[in-house]
Amino acid sequence: MACSFFHTGKVSNRLARIKVLNLYERGIDGPVVCIQCEEKYCLSCPEDALTLGSRGQIIVSPTVCTLCGVCEKACPIGAIEIFDGIVYVCDLCGGTPKCVAACTEGAITHVDGADKRASLAGIKKSTKKMNASQKRQYFLERQGIALREKWSRKHA
């Protein structure tokens, strides 16, 4: 909501670069957003419309982009999505992400981890044939396994 409003002045999950999912059957809620992975699969853009910003964020050039969809397909976790002629991916709001400020739970943090990028190679193959929404669901569900183990331990 904060993301969509900051960037467009409107509210819609389609316009948000951070996508919140609710997996009701698992009790898990959570956002999926670009984690600036080690591999940077999206930079395989055939037109070189995607470049890396100084904070590690992905910058999309709308003039060069042809909306071919390669970046959306390449991202293993559905953090890039094309909607209505625009490529949506986290741009870190210029350095102070609005989602971090908006979350009263402190569930989202922004750390400068240039030297410690997470790898998505482990799930790249599993999500290859999925659409962006399915990839997000897969990614969040995997993250949820650890969370649910923590719940069970607490309960025990």
Added chain:
Amino acid sequence: MLEFGYGGKILRLDLTKREFQIEPLDPSWIKSVIGGRAANSKRLYEELNPDCDPLGPENILIFGVGPLTGSLLTASAYYTVTAKSPLTGILGDSAAGGQFAAEMKLTGFDQIIITGKSDNLLYLLVTESGVKFVDCLEYKGRKIVESTDAIRREQGDYAIQVAAIGPAGENLVSFAAVVSSGNRVNGRTGMGAVMGSKNLKALAVRGSRPVKLADPLAFLSENQKIDQDILSHPEYKKRYRLGTTMLMKDLNSIGILPTQHFQEGVCDYVDEISGQNLADTFKVKNKSCFNCNVHCSRYYLEENQEAEGPEFETLCGFTSRIGNQSLPFALEMNAYLNQMGMDSISTSEVIGWMMECQERGLIHPDDLDGLSITWGEQEKIRRVVDMIAFREGIGNELAEGTKRFAERFGEEAQKLVMHVKGLDIICGDPRGIKAYGLTYAIASRGADHLRAEPYFELTDRKEEARKRFGTEKAADRLAEEGKAALVSYSEKIALLTDSLTMCKNIGLCMDILDLERASSLLRAGTGLDYSSEYLEEILEDAIRLDHRFNRRFGLSKEDDTLPERFQKEALTRGPTKGSTVDIQRMVDEYYKIHKWEE
């Protein structure tokens, strides 16, 4: 043309013909009812044949959101489902939060109006461009979360939100619920049975039309004040930790926690079944509706049980109200009822009523297919709930609702049904909260606190009471004085929150919303010239319309009352000891304020 706030369109669906129509929303029509509950009531009033069979194809089922639903407005996450009620035969509606409303808003449809009856079980996928009718015979008997998950998998889109019915709705249990976001329940008045009667398993929504505000910056600034008011509110931390379950101990401390079917107002084992115990022992995380900063809902894990909730009504309904001392059992019932799609208030009333009647010898086990049941008997409660959901044995009769079922017994047993207008009373003994008592009596959908939620009477704000309602007594929970004025005010704010589709815990209980603030939000949100005077006028119109609607269904002033127990029998111990409700006096005053005839 409605460019801002509103989606600007309505969707009409005929399930018999499997056809749909998209119509523009008439700007002057919607402006005069705002949206949400008030708009749904008006639509039903204008289009429903009041004599229709609630479970027939003619009944009109409406899903409605409001101009600020899914917008920047904090806690604007509610939607209302409206139809003629199969439980009460009068106006029926029920609202729920979660994520469904915000997604429905993105379809651009402010109302989805469903008539007819499908030959086969189906679900609907509504997007901005229209409707997909999807046959789903294989969904028959599925629980809520299973259906939700299946639809998302089938469609390959996990942003889809689903409002579904469970087996209880399919089996036309007259108090069946519609459930969305897994555990968010439109519980009251049997809207799930209306869906079931249309062979409609689920309504799935996925939108793409963003919510646009007329003056985003003005709106943002007003909403920042709201957020500040919420975060600095004295109840904020408690609500964050406990949600509505804080009421278990709060109501017990003033002697109005329904215990053994309203025979007592103090429960000796309240610590065991309290929200605090739930939070300390079983809660694993907070849950939230769309765009809220209170996050009052909770997810729990208990051996093999896990679910969201329970809210206070379910917790009290399945503990003290029916004499059960086990919190884990109540958690099990919460999860089960939500997945079967059945209202926990009506279900616990029918169980509690049977228990009391048997205890008093007014009903014999032979009258109940041999079922002998008393306080807290877990195995039997499980069985009864199951029999109702699947309409098996005596459950088939109990599924008609407590009032109707009781008609086969004597006057004494009928008097013990805790209902108004056929709707079972919530968990809050009106003998110790008189404004709530009046609200139950006059509420247009039957016994209901949410039509006014006069929480003010519990806040001890004497000076404010004198200023707002002309007497300090309005803030004295045991007094009848000033309560008609309080209820006549807070029913407007309650309708306002319902029409803006804001959460009532925040809008009303935390006193966040008033006419001035709402009109400024509406102006910035929709660009239409709402003023607080205009709002007050149209809210009064809408309340009058509900009243006229129920007259059309054959109700009279005599129906605006409370069960005899609350008027004649005093509680014997605790801080509400000795108090009864002079309901007639309050209803008379209320009618006078409204200038209604008999």
